[in-house]
Amino acid sequence: MVSFILFLSGFVMPKVSQQQAKITRQRIIDCALEIILSSGIESLTFSNLAKKAEIGRSTINGHFSKKNDLLMALQPRLVSILDENLCFECADDFYSSWVHAIKSNQEFRQTIKTMEAFFDNDTGISGLMRRFPSPNEETEKAIYTAMGYAIVHLPKYT
Numbered sequence: 001m002v003s004f005i006l007f008l009s010g011f012v013m014p015k016v017s018q019q020q021a022k023i024t025r026q027r028i029i030d031c032a033l034e035i036i037l038s039s040g041i042e043s044l045t046f047s048n049l050a051k052k053a054e055i056g057r058s059t060i061n062g063h064f065s066k067k068n069d070l071l072m073a074l075q076p077r078l079v080s081i082l083d084e085n086l087c088f089e090c091a092d093d094f095y096s097s098w099v100h101a102i103k104s105n106q107e108f109r110q111t112i113k114t115m116e117a118f119f120d121n122d123t124g125i126s127g128l129m130r131r132f133p134s135p136n137e138e139t140e141k142a143i144y145t146a147m148g149y150a151i152v153h154l155p156k157y158t
Helices: 002-008 018-039 046-053 057-063 067-085 091-104 106-115 121-129 137-157
Strands: none
Touching: 018 046, 018 057, 018 067, 018 106, 046 057, 067 106, 091 106, 091 137, 106 137, 121 137
């Protein structure tokens, strides 16, 4: 009713500035990442996100019409979590860092689980291979072994 009266009186509601929209979008991304890292991708719903970010669901929809759009915005942050925890100097160091990160870092474990939503196995493997200075058969073997380790051991941490 108030909006209608304001409309009739000629009052125009101010538009959100580009700066404020940028801040809101970043808050949505930050809160989505917090939800994923603390509770897993299954807990990332627009309702949970709206509560966490203290905004309306329609605001989230204004920035991300689908959950997949939001996940794509999160992808660089998730990749950086992988990069921070893994050593890509050689195959042995990669595998050791992978095992250590799974054992000791919940954010890493949640990131791996979340990345399944982005990549099929072949895409994920080729993405990891590209991070090595000189990828070879030993590198590929270490990646497959690390993925097997994750399949076997991740359920222990759920």
